[in-house]
Amino acid sequence: MREPVDRRRQRILAAVQARGTARVRDLADELQVSVVTVRRDVEELTREGRLRRGHGVVRSTLPAQEIPPGDLSGGERVAVVVPERHSYLTETLHGARTALEEAGMRMALHIAPQVAGAERPLVERALADGARGLLLAPRWHTLAAEEADYGWLAALELPTVLMERRPRQGSAAHALDSVRSDHWYGAHLAVEHLTGLGHRRILFATREDSPTARTLRAAFTGIAGAHPLLEAWAWALTSPQAGREGPYTADETADLPRLMRRVRATAMVLHSDVDALMVVQRLADDGVRVPEDCSVVAYDDVVAALATSPLTAVSPPKAEVGRTAAQLLVQRLREGRERPARRVELLPRLMVRGSTRRAAGTVARDDDGMADAAARKLAPHE
Incomplete structure (x- = not known):
């Protein structure tokens, strides 16, 4: 069934507001409509003074409060950063993807190579691309590598949930949301x-x-x-x-x-x-x-x-760790920073x-x- 025009235009506004700018082609892909349809919507929203058009780019003119931060209807992206060649996390990714799709959000997957500090530049790139939230499973080969990441993780401005990782108690990153197996x-x-x-x-x-x-x-x-x-x-x-x-x-x-x-x-x-x-x-x-x-x-x-x-x-419970982490992130996006941090543990089974x-x-x-x-x-x- 075709989506109503007003609903589609609200989603366009939400997506552009969340990122500051957006490409017309990206919006068409996310909304699963033609580029011509998005251009027509953007022209109408521009005439109303709610968007500004550039060369293939759309910018918002609305103040932030006009689109509530908890509105997840625009198909926003969540960045997911995991180590390369880590088969354990495959089921975790499937669980996270299912929960994000149910919330109307998209997963943007980033694979970190097997070198120390590889996750940070990927997170920074995801931020620059307009990610609304972050699901992260750092490799952390050593305890020293783990502790070296605490500072920048604690300073992240976007909602973040760690998967199968738990920062040391009392560390700078202690208050991050996390979901792991017990x-x-x-x-x-x-x-x-x-x-x-x-x-x-x-x-x-x-x-x-x-x-x-x-x-x-x-x-x-x-x-x-x-x-x-x-x-x-x-x-x-x-x-x-x-x-x-x-x-x-x-x-x-x-x-x-x-x-x-x-x-x-x-x-x-x-x-x-x-x-x-x-x-x-x-x-x-x-x-x-x-x-x-x-x-x-x-x-x-x-x-x-x-x-x-x-x-x-x-x-x-690999898939459930991913699903629970994604659901926790969606709740954080909807409820904001005032929501208490959560450290969730799920019990394994014996087969x-x-x-x-x-x-x-x-x-x-x-x-x-x-x-x-x-x-x-x-x-x-x-």
Whole structure:
């Protein structure tokens, strides 16, 4: 159904007012009408004194208060900045895009190369292009790189929501809106699953070159150190290339099959699941069978289900993180800066597949500490 002329012209006014200037061709693309139609609307609005025309460019003559800042009807752009070659965020982007389209807004995607400080110039370019808001997932290879960004992030004039990132408490960027997965809870799910299967010696291996990896390392260390059922555990890098900071101990950079034998581990939790697939291949080369000799839980669940033997995995709510972040940004645009900042955490799920099994010589326990039904059925009668 064709959009009423008055409605279309209001959208043109809103878009031009939001950006200061706009190209006629861009307006036609956003409104999904012909350039001729937009020119005709612009001529009429110019005669009314509400727009000024230039060579292919339209400028607003209205004072800012005549179009409320919460009017999102003009198909305004939201800039989304994410790292290159980061498959984890693909589902996050789909979730964000869906929520923005539902709000009548457009996503303008910017890909940051793998160099320190790459996000800032992209954000500045998005601002110059008239972005109304920003969804941002900095790579932050190291803690130093993260802290170096706090100042300019805190000084941004446009509404911003961080995705899967959480600035350090008390930092300049502490008050930014953010949405992330509760990775502590994800680590908890993995440990409880394995200990519930009778595993008492677990090896944890993560990357160390992202905020998620550093959060997981701290979570596994804290949970394992306090767990009453674990007899032994160790943490290591998934590979020598998985760390950006150090120095590391010999155990932390040890070959995983060798460290597994040293700890006598019967289970592993591995981040990310791409690294987990590679570790499983290394275990097979070393004669270690999964899950017969070692149960494996992957973390991320991007490709874990695609393995020859699908991996049990902790699955963060990736799409929902993007959707919630976009909805938070839309609310911020509608309600303005007076709205309190929000730091949202969403809980991961555990996807149980074929890479975990009960530790040899153990039986399952229910919540009351009794042997499960299958074990009772096999037990000799008293």
